[in-house]
Amino acid sequence: MEQEQEQLNELLLARRRKLEELRARGVEPFGQKFEADHYSADIIENYDTLEGREVTIAGRLISIRSHGKAAFAHLQDYRGKIQIYIRLDQVGQEKYELFDLVDIGDFVGVTGEVFKTRKGEVTVNVKDYTYLAKSLRPLPEKWHGLKDVELRYRQRYVDLIVNEEVRQTFIDRSRIISTMRELLNEWGFLEVETPIMQTIAGGALARPFVTHHNALDIKLYLRIATELHLKRLLVGGLDKVYEIGRIFRNEGISTIHNPEFTSVEIYQNYADYEDMMEITENLIHQIAKKVFGTDSIEFQGKVIDLTPPWPRETMIDIVRKYSGVDFSQIPDDETAFQAARKAGMELDKGLPWGEILYKFFEMYCEEQLLEPIFVTGFPVEVSPLAKKMESDPRLTLRFEGFIAGWEIANAFTELNDPIDQRERFEQQLGKREAGDDEAHVMDEDFINALEYGMPPAGGLGIGIDRMIMLLTDNISIRDVILFPTLKPRSHGE
């Protein structure tokens, strides 16, 4: 960073002085491999068996209370923290003097006997200790911790040191994703990896990031979805596949949007979107059960029951419920447009029935859908990769799963008719030419794959970050992404 320009203030200088003093006394402040045999939490949990026994622990000192010829400190490790007690008459003059050069934040390795203090706190009575790493910067204050959100995101390492709940969120995140993987593997799905850099970024309606390959001298796009490659694998006969991975979309940033985020997409040959509903509700319910031991989550003070089955409702029914406008009684584009105008929406002339229905859904319904629900019957215009309903070709066999007003799953019975797919792409190209740079691009190779024949299939995508927000009760996506996208601090230097 700007280390060199940075004036070393008194706090930094004091630590560097101690660093030099340690070296002058022949102690290397940045130590070597160290083997601990216990975590702090293990010792506290198993005090009865460990009392009087010698343990070795390693961690960061987070507080020091010095009493002259003895001192207390707390040592924090991956699983918690534990008090240590060091006495002049236990460790000898030389070691005790070295302890004067310890700062809050330093990593040390400690060996000693387990005992309880008068007040009953499990403590390690230090027999020997060793420097593992000197900390040259002061940690945030002990009661208020680090609150400045900008600093928390920019220096997540500090946030993780001092804010226990933040550490827990990211441990939960990891467990949620590994549990998802275990479940999918158990259900017979094959985890695959498809390209992140692509010459055509398809599978979603979004703007991509662009980069350049020097040797090939071509534009490459970062993927906006994993969909089209995974469906190629269905053509190839892999039958049940999924990919958990990073998606990149060149869009605005908000509490529910980060330019890079993690999705899982799941595809199954010979299945349909109803199978995908079952996978969605079972996956999320099972994760809650296995990771948190519960059928319901508490999100922002509201209890949300995740137990399957979740209700299924059509978009037309939901729009009628929340807006009073009944699209089943609206026969054509023009009547739909009039209905929108009456509702006070400002729409471009010539929008089709389906897009207007979808606008109504977005405007009146999405944020009302607090309990888990599957919304079905999406219009064909906004679903270029989904199979049409035979009973009503204006709609598709697609659903989105909503919880707490957020879209967390999107799935359909996959369009496997290459001729229909080509027409849908051509429609999208029309939108693109009309200035919609988020419309889908033509992907000839994908059509080519479909022309070889893709079985009927169900496909499902889940936004993992939003799912984690729900499960960990966080209202900002930046609180479930370790290093969220931020503008650089100093501009143009």
Added chain:
RNA sequence: GGGCCAUUAGCUCAGCUGGCAGAGCACCUGACUUUUAAUCAGGGUGUCCCAGGUUCGAAUCCUGGAUGGCUCACCA
């Protein structure tokens, strides 16, 4: 992109209608062998986000900018 709000010590924050830059923790010096927000005595360590402007005088008022938060727009 629009609106609103924030930015003061390492951290958490106070600083009124313009008049010498503050507190707690942390840190430094000293005392203290079961403390735990340890205690006691002493010490303020600062580009008041940046650049202009108004004024005898600006952390404070004005203009522009930066970063962040919320929100609207945007966003399957």
